[in-house]
Amino acid sequence: MGDKQKFGAGIWHFATYVDRYATDGYGPSRGLIEMIDLAGQVNDLSVVDINYPFADKSVSLEDVEKALERNKLSVIGITPEIYTQQFAKGAFTNPDPGVRRLANEMVNDAADVVRRFGASYVKLWPGQDGWDYPFQVDHHELWNASMDGVGELASQNPDLNFVIEYKPREPRVHMSYDSVARTLLGIEKIGLPNIGILLDFGHSLYGGESPADAAQLAIDYNRLFGMDVNDNFRSWDDDLMAGSVHPIELFEFFYTLRKNNWEGVWQLDQFPFREDPVAVANGAIDFLKVVERALDKLDFDAMRAAQKKHDAITALKMAEKALYSSY
């Protein structure tokens, strides 16, 4: 299986970034084509997730297609930018119905790009949907609007899959789709087959979940449509290189995927603010291959037997033995 595992990345992995302090950016800004060409330099990358609308208005779909082709990349998903200035107070939950309409239109446009590229899904990351202060919102209305916005899109595009990438917070102090359980609760209430979850390992980790448990739960509801990895220090979405802080839990996460025969792409969602993005992508994939080899080596039956007894020490020793001999 090792050889055939596909790797992917959000194209923003190859952007430069701004934040509220370095308002002039962590480097000269890069265009989409330049980012694709950088993605092409990563050793084992097959697919990318692309933001829409494109950062450069001058870039056409054809330009993008050509750039992808010369870098042997295909598109797994399109991420509409429903979290920029006009959506600062929310996309699906914006108090202004006109802005909610704009969000719907932008995502529908993104759906067309998904069709154009034969991608797997439209990715919804409603980062501005939520609240900042106590007393700010009516939680009943906010949550209903969160579900309505997603439900409407899925109804309008029954031929496509939509994935929700939940996250506890940032940029909102609290996001409405904040956890795997809340997101599944919403998806079940909406009741449509073409809405799933894109599970970000780091979001799960810093939300206090066990990413392995979150993956299992999403799988049990047949809603794990995608995933990506990175790392952090459990209190913020640091988007560091995968494996740099929590290799054991990352290993358990992939163990859970394989045990369930979940066979999607292993994607990266990293933000190398101060590092060379190609080096960080290669570094992460190198570690993911260590994990793959460790999985090939692991005795799944023995692991199941230990887990049946909740025997943590035996289970961990098997995991450590596999991991620490797989470079």
Next chain:
Amino acid sequence: MGDKQKFGAGIWHFATYVDRYATDGYGPSRGLIEMIDLAGQVNDLSVVDINYPFADKSVSLEDVEKALERNKLSVIGITPEIYTQQFAKGAFTNPDPGVRRLANEMVNDAADVVRRFGASYVKLWPGQDGWDYPFQVDHHELWNASMDGVGELASQNPDLNFVIEYKPREPRVHMSYDSVARTLLGIEKIGLPNIGILLDFGHSLYGGESPADAAQLAIDYNRLFGMDVNDNFRSWDDDLMAGSVHPIELFEFFYTLRKNNWEGVWQLDQFPFREDPVAVANGAIDFLKVVERALDKLDFDAMRAAQKKHDAITALKMAEKALYSSY
């Protein structure tokens, strides 16, 4: 409304405690009857939640009844102790089926005590059900066992209500019923009408939820069967005096209850390790009465109008004005 609000407390509020360091306890141990007599000294307490089996085996139901009567207290719920030594590796999720059987039996016994006292519910707090380490458990099986255990009890006792008190962690490093959304997901899957949530304000707070949002969600599923309050520093279940750290969010929590016409008992779940328990209960209730007066004063229509616009500053100023003038 102010005058008629009922207050309650877990009877353990009046116990003394041990922990892993002060193994000789934070004071001489107290019997159940003594605790009830202390509860009777609190100015405005009407109901208590009692652990079962009773700490003192020599105490009979009649003894308890008499003690309650002389202190003008009634019983709102019974909490079976499914988290002591024999359940150290779980009650509903214990790897040993014999222990799972014991848990079922103990809760069924507690159900009889609920009937005897005419209480409102059996409270389930499965604090040992969960995991400590990565790789320790099969998350699919653990979660199924969590649901099966509760579902079996609710089926066996269709005349009674069961409430689940979720909590992120402690004593397990991760509890299986860890959040409002996860618990609702489980309850919906079980699909029985007599299972609800007892929402502990502090558990919600330190789990990264907005307690007001959690209450609204449980209400929207018709599953908010009870609640209790306390306070903490957002990283652990400190069970401090209600209002001592987060008065604004406590106020928003009660605002949400009143807005939804939720009219249950306002209970205390505090652990005064080093303080006089009667003083801590009185101190908390004094603050809850400040909140009540502030609610009476608050212009609910104006609050709704501000929230409709997500206007945090206007909403907060109304809340502050009401609160800071209600001593």
Next chain:
Amino acid sequence: MGDKQKFGAGIWHFATYVDRYATDGYGPSRGLIEMIDLAGQVNDLSVVDINYPFADKSVSLEDVEKALERNKLSVIGITPEIYTQQFAKGAFTNPDPGVRRLANEMVNDAADVVRRFGASYVKLWPGQDGWDYPFQVDHHELWNASMDGVGELASQNPDLNFVIEYKPREPRVHMSYDSVARTLLGIEKIGLPNIGILLDFGHSLYGGESPADAAQLAIDYNRLFGMDVNDNFRSWDDDLMAGSVHPIELFEFFYTLRKNNWEGVWQLDQFPFREDPVAVANGAIDFLKVVERALDKLDFDAMRAAQKKHDAITALKMAEKALYSSY
């Protein structure tokens, strides 16, 4: 005392912001003069802290002076921008000695602006000095460079005060000046009289400190040169409106200042991403005045007596009585 309390704000309170998602900003960008004019609209603002170099290169010191004058504002401090693109890998701790030199020069320039405006201090906020990953830096060298950079500046400008605003993290995953104790340790090692601390209430809170304890410690070392307030949810520097989440600890913080006869300006360091900045500043100051009135009302001797016994419940009841009757 109430009437004479001076209030201040960082001028960035009146800016618009970008972050890594809303790269087009949370509103149209504002020039420095425009920000000063907004600051002038706040009801009780006397002083501002200004970033240097000015955002608009075309703005002269005279322009700024005029704008301040017409808004009846004076300058309390100058904050050199040692955290923009060129300092992405650190100012004082940058691996490149040339960049360290640039940082020194920029702060020296800022020192001249302090002199020009008769301000109280140069504020150092070395937000990019620290690390992101395990194994990234030699901690001995990094910390020495942190101290050397500040010490050199204080030696070069013995006529001026320098204040260090510590913070646990952001934008670096870990900042070298991360806490009150670490910063005092560094200041004592440097051994110069003109280096102190600017204590940000929110940084202290989310770093796990008690802000009151942090203030007391800095005062005990004669190093509390300034302070500012805001609020957050204890896991990130949310820079919300002061008092909106943690009014009790804010009250204790100001109680500690008054008890020690600390008589500086009460400053705001808030980032109203999605709100009207004038409304947020007024809202915060309204609450600070509630605190002032509550302090006037509080029986300091009785509080001392309760604290002498570590009697939390009595102490809190006095605090609550004063606060909840001071709107």
Next chain:
Amino acid sequence: MGDKQKFGAGIWHFATYVDRYATDGYGPSRGLIEMIDLAGQVNDLSVVDINYPFADKSVSLEDVEKALERNKLSVIGITPEIYTQQFAKGAFTNPDPGVRRLANEMVNDAADVVRRFGASYVKLWPGQDGWDYPFQVDHHELWNASMDGVGELASQNPDLNFVIEYKPREPRVHMSYDSVARTLLGIEKIGLPNIGILLDFGHSLYGGESPADAAQLAIDYNRLFGMDVNDNFRSWDDDLMAGSVHPIELFEFFYTLRKNNWEGVWQLDQFPFREDPVAVANGAIDFLKVVERALDKLDFDAMRAAQKKHDAITALKMAEKALYSSY
């Protein structure tokens, strides 16, 4: 070096525990001699740290000595139990001077046991010294009492070393010796040579420190007198098996020790509530030996070169290569 590395453990590693829920304990209680015999079963344990007074009053120093001898164990430190019922409101900072006296006497008794066993230090872990609530204590007086208590002991016993094991919290909501920097600040103020730090990896981790940075700082002040390891999920002192969650940072911690030629015992401070203590100790030491082999393999010069450039990715790749090939 690998062969000669000494391993140790707190003798409480082999106890059974109680907490506020499992008040009947996580197993039948064990006597000190029984614990020592269990410690003797661990494959590579040379030294233990023993609590004083002994849990069983009937056990004599001779009994302990004999048990140690037959298990080939020696004593590295004695930990006086200044955190039981009588010290519930503090040992050094207790509001009652009589209790402070008792604490002083108990530690002086423990000092005699240190002499008797030829141990390296008296370990001070003032877990009840601190506060729970806002407004509870006068922080100036509390901190002074914290320093006075330790200083008096060090003055009374100039022939012995005292180590302070700092910790952010538990059982107090906030401990006065809460971090490496605060503890060093206190030690420097006391100004005696025979007071140092015992750095607990897990305390450092969940206090938001980088344990490697904390170790370096203590070393730079010549105050790193001891250390122990375990693991947790960064929000509580879980005292899990070392390496089970954060192997990378544990590796960096030991890298820092070796780089500084720090050559003390590698101790375990784990609380196996639900696991076999011998298995958990062996599991931890197995991982520590992986770390040792990885250190032997690591190119320290190349690591220094990468760190000089703050080149996280190169540094991490070297660390990963060493670690993942060292089982």
